[in-house]
Amino acid sequence: MTTVPPTEWDDHGFGADSHRGPEETRPRLDRVPATLDGRLDLTELLRRGVAPTQAVVLRVKDREARHRDADVPLVLKTYHRAYAPDPGVRRALGEDLGAHVARVLEHGTADGHPYELLPSYGETTLADYHARHPGPLPAPLLHGVITQLYEALSAVHDEDVVHGDVTPDNLVVRAQREDRLDLVLVDFGAAVHTGGDEDVPRRRAWKGKPLYLAPEASTHRQSVTPAADWWSAGMVVAELAGGRHPIDFRGDEEVLAEIATHDPELPLVTDPRVRALCHGLLTRAPEHRWGAEQVGRWLTGEDPPVAPRTVGAAPEDLPPRPTVEPFPFLGRAVVSTEELAHQFDHYRRAADDLLARRRGRERLREWLGQFTEAPGGSPDDAEVLDRLLERAPSPPDMLRLLNWMGPRLPASWHGLPLDALGLADLETAAVRGDDRARALVAALARHPELLPLLSTRPEGEGLDEVQQRWQDHRDNWRAATRDLLADGGPADRRAAARLLRRTGDLDARLLGLAHRPERTVEWLLRRTAWDRGLGEAPHWYRDLRADPDHPLRLLAAFLLGGLARQEAEERQDALRVAAVERLFARETDARYAVLRRLDRPPTLGWALLGATLATAPWTFVIGLADLFNHANQAEIVVAWMLALPAAAIVFALELWIALYIGPPVYHPTRSLAGLVIRTGERPARATRSRGRLGNAIGAAVLVGLGVLGLWAVVWAPWAWPCATVVALTGWTVQRWWAWRRTARDARLARAAHRAAPTAPTLRPAAPVRPGGPHRTAGPARTAAPTGRNQ
Incomplete structure (x- = not known):
C-alpha cells in the first residue's frame, strides 16, 4: 500500500495523476551536511532519504555540547527545501511542551536545506513494541498511553499546532516498565501551525497515513484541525485495545472510502469505557467528535455523551475515483x-x-x-x-x-486473521472446541499450500516457514511418541494412545508450536512442571520433560499430564494405605502379645483338661482289671508300671504344644480338649439328627467301645496307655510341623507387608482430559496372615 512513512508525504491530491516533483538537491544523504560537519560527529545512519519527500535522519554527537553533554547522542534531521517543516511548528517546538512532546533544540539551514537537531528519545516505537507484544495491550499500559496522548495533543494544540500524522510509528517508547510505557510524540514534519485562525485551514498537498486519517483529512482538499489529531488518537487506542487495526482494508482507496462512509466497527474492544472513548474519538462528524475536554473528563472517570453512529458519505467531498461498473x-x-x-x-x-x-x-x-x-x-x-x-x-x-x-x-482465511495474533487466537479457539476454528485448522492441514500463499500478504510474513515447521511436527509426531506405548510407559496405555491420537486439537497445538516455538516451549515447561506435593513423577513423564530441545515430547508430556498425576496420586494413596497398615500391624502385634500373656493360664488349663481326659480312662480300665482279677496279674503290673510315665508324657506333650502354639490359636482347633469335645459332639449330633438310624449307629458305637474296653480289661490293660501315648505323640508332631509352617509363612508375609513398597501395583487409569488432575480411590487393602509365633 502507498502508506506514507514518517516525515514523508505525497505532494499531490490523492487520486490525481502523479506529476514530477522537485529533484533531489541535498548533496549528502548519508552524512552530516558540510556546514555542520566540523561540529557534529556521525554515529549512526537511521534513515537515508531516498526521495525529496523524505527527511535524512542521523544520530550524531555535538562536540561543542551546545545543548547536551558531548557524549549524549542527538538526532539530526535534514529536509529538502521544498518540504521544509512549518516555521510556526518549529517555533512552538522550540519551547518545552512537556515530557511527551519532542523538542527542537536547534534549527536552521545547512547546505541550502533546512535541518533540525532534536534529543534522541530511543529507537523503539509504539508500533515496534506492539509487534513484539501482539494482542490487546494490558489495561494499565493502555490507560498510560491514553493519558500521555491526551497530554501531548493538548500541549501541541494549545500552541495552535496540528500534528497531522499521529500514528504508532510516531510515538517513541522512551522507557518501559511493567505498568507503564513512557511515550514521546515525534516527527512533526507533516504538522501545521494554524495560527489560531477561525477558518479551517485547507491544503491540496495530501499528507498522512490513510489508516489513521480522519474522514475530513482524507479528502481531495484536506481539512487540518485538532479534531483530525483526535481521530488519529482514537485509531491508535482502538488498535492497541483490540489487538489489531479496526479496518481490514489496506489499499489506500479502500481505506479512505471505508472511513468516509462507515463508522469503524470495534468488536475486539471489550472494555465498555475504552469502547466509549473510541466511539467518541472516531465520530466521523468533526463537530461531534470528542476533543481535549471530553477526553480529560473521561480520564477523571466521567462519561461524556457520544454522538450516534452513522452510515453514509462524509460531509466532505471524496477524492476522485475511477469510474467502475x-x-x-x-x-x-x-x-x-x-x-x-x-x-x-x-x-x-x-x-x-x-x-x-x-x-x-x-x-x-x-x-x-x-x-x-x-x-x-x-x-x-x-x-x-x-x-x-x-x-x-x-x-x-x-x-x-x-x-x-x-x-x-491482511493475511486471513474464512474471515479469520492469520497474523501473529490471529494464529494464536486460532489455536486457542480450536482447542476450546470452536467449530469454525477447528474447520479452519482442518482446512489448513488438508491444503498445505494455503499458509505459503498467505505469506505474500501483509502481516502474513513467515507463514510459509510456519507451514514447513507444522508439517515437520505432524510427520514426526508418531515417531516422537512411539516409545510411550511400549513397556514402561503409562499404566493405562489405551488412554495414553487416545490422548496422543492425531486429532484437530492436536493439529491446532502443533500449529501453535510451529508458529511460536520459543514461547510455546516456555509455556509447556511451565505447564508440565511437576508438583512436588504429588511425590515423585512417573519415570516416563520425567523422560518426556528431560530434553527441552524436543518440543514434541514436551507437548506429549502436557497431553499426558493428567495420566501422570493420576498415577502419582494412586501411588501416593498406595503408600498411605501401606503406611496405615504397617502402623495397624505394629499396634496389632503389640495387642496380640498382651493378649497372649493374658490368655496363657486359660490355655494351660485347657491343656491340663485335655491331658486329664486322655489319662483318666486308662486308669479306670486298669483299676477294673485289677479289681475283678480277670486279666493276668503280670499284665496288670505292667499296665500300672506304664500308666504313670504315660500320664507324664501325655501331660508334658500337651502342655508343651500349648505353650508352642499359644493363644488364641491353640484352643479349640489344635488342643486335645477340643478334640475330645468335637469327638463327643459328632455322635450325639448324628444321633439327634437321624432318628432311629442315629440311635442304631450310637448303640453300635457304644457296643464297640464296650468290647474294646472288655478286651483291654481282660487281656491287655497296658494297651490303652501305650496307644494313647503313641497317638498323642504322632498328633503332637503333626501339630508342631503344621504350626511351624504356618507361622513361617505368616512371618514372611508380615515382613513383606511392613516393608515400604517402592512400586505398588496400580489399577488402569480412568479416561482423563489432557493436562487435568483426577483423583481415584487407592488400591484395596489385602488381608495379611494373622498367625503369630512366640
Whole structure:
C-alpha cells in the first residue's frame, strides 16, 4: 500500500495523476551536511532519504555540547527545501511542551536545506513494541498511553499546532516498565501551525497515513484541525485495545472510502469505557467528535455523551475515483477488487455458491476484466485470471484468486486473521472446541499450500516457514511418541494412545508450536512442571520433560499430564494405605502379645483338661482289671508300671504344644480338649439328627467301645496307655510341623507387608482430559496372615 512513512508525504491530491516533483538537491544523504560537519560527529545512519519527500535522519554527537553533554547522542534531521517543516511548528517546538512532546533544540539551514537537531528519545516505537507484544495491550499500559496522548495533543494544540500524522510509528517508547510505557510524540514534519485562525485551514498537498486519517483529512482538499489529531488518537487506542487495526482494508482507496462512509466497527474492544472513548474519538462528524475536554473528563472517570453512529458519505467531498461498473454481491455494489476479495473471504459460502456456477464465474471474469484492461494492467494478469476461473476453484485456487484481487489485504482465511495474533487466537479457539476454528485448522492441514500463499500478504510474513515447521511436527509426531506405548510407559496405555491420537486439537497445538516455538516451549515447561506435593513423577513423564530441545515430547508430556498425576496420586494413596497398615500391624502385634500373656493360664488349663481326659480312662480300665482279677496279674503290673510315665508324657506333650502354639490359636482347633469335645459332639449330633438310624449307629458305637474296653480289661490293660501315648505323640508332631509352617509363612508375609513398597501395583487409569488432575480411590487393602509365633 502507498502508506506514507514518517516525515514523508505525497505532494499531490490523492487520486490525481502523479506529476514530477522537485529533484533531489541535498548533496549528502548519508552524512552530516558540510556546514555542520566540523561540529557534529556521525554515529549512526537511521534513515537515508531516498526521495525529496523524505527527511535524512542521523544520530550524531555535538562536540561543542551546545545543548547536551558531548557524549549524549542527538538526532539530526535534514529536509529538502521544498518540504521544509512549518516555521510556526518549529517555533512552538522550540519551547518545552512537556515530557511527551519532542523538542527542537536547534534549527536552521545547512547546505541550502533546512535541518533540525532534536534529543534522541530511543529507537523503539509504539508500533515496534506492539509487534513484539501482539494482542490487546494490558489495561494499565493502555490507560498510560491514553493519558500521555491526551497530554501531548493538548500541549501541541494549545500552541495552535496540528500534528497531522499521529500514528504508532510516531510515538517513541522512551522507557518501559511493567505498568507503564513512557511515550514521546515525534516527527512533526507533516504538522501545521494554524495560527489560531477561525477558518479551517485547507491544503491540496495530501499528507498522512490513510489508516489513521480522519474522514475530513482524507479528502481531495484536506481539512487540518485538532479534531483530525483526535481521530488519529482514537485509531491508535482502538488498535492497541483490540489487538489489531479496526479496518481490514489496506489499499489506500479502500481505506479512505471505508472511513468516509462507515463508522469503524470495534468488536475486539471489550472494555465498555475504552469502547466509549473510541466511539467518541472516531465520530466521523468533526463537530461531534470528542476533543481535549471530553477526553480529560473521561480520564477523571466521567462519561461524556457520544454522538450516534452513522452510515453514509462524509460531509466532505471524496477524492476522485475511477469510474467502475459495480459488481453486486450480497446486496452490496462492490467497485474495487480489494473490497470484493474482502467480501469473498468473509462470506465464503456465498462466494463458493457464486463460483460453483459457470455463469457466476463468467460474470466475475467479465467484471474483473475492467481492471486487467485498465492502464497498467498486464496480459499475464488476464491469463492467471482465466486459469483460476476456468472451473470452480479449489481452496488453494480460491486463495490465489483472493490474492490476485486483494494483494494488500491482511493475511486471513474464512474471515479469520492469520497474523501473529490471529494464529494464536486460532489455536486457542480450536482447542476450546470452536467449530469454525477447528474447520479452519482442518482446512489448513488438508491444503498445505494455503499458509505459503498467505505469506505474500501483509502481516502474513513467515507463514510459509510456519507451514514447513507444522508439517515437520505432524510427520514426526508418531515417531516422537512411539516409545510411550511400549513397556514402561503409562499404566493405562489405551488412554495414553487416545490422548496422543492425531486429532484437530492436536493439529491446532502443533500449529501453535510451529508458529511460536520459543514461547510455546516456555509455556509447556511451565505447564508440565511437576508438583512436588504429588511425590515423585512417573519415570516416563520425567523422560518426556528431560530434553527441552524436543518440543514434541514436551507437548506429549502436557497431553499426558493428567495420566501422570493420576498415577502419582494412586501411588501416593498406595503408600498411605501401606503406611496405615504397617502402623495397624505394629499396634496389632503389640495387642496380640498382651493378649497372649493374658490368655496363657486359660490355655494351660485347657491343656491340663485335655491331658486329664486322655489319662483318666486308662486308669479306670486298669483299676477294673485289677479289681475283678480277670486279666493276668503280670499284665496288670505292667499296665500300672506304664500308666504313670504315660500320664507324664501325655501331660508334658500337651502342655508343651500349648505353650508352642499359644493363644488364641491353640484352643479349640489344635488342643486335645477340643478334640475330645468335637469327638463327643459328632455322635450325639448324628444321633439327634437321624432318628432311629442315629440311635442304631450310637448303640453300635457304644457296643464297640464296650468290647474294646472288655478286651483291654481282660487281656491287655497296658494297651490303652501305650496307644494313647503313641497317638498323642504322632498328633503332637503333626501339630508342631503344621504350626511351624504356618507361622513361617505368616512371618514372611508380615515382613513383606511392613516393608515400604517402592512400586505398588496400580489399577488402569480412568479416561482423563489432557493436562487435568483426577483423583481415584487407592488400591484395596489385602488381608495379611494373622498367625503369630512366640
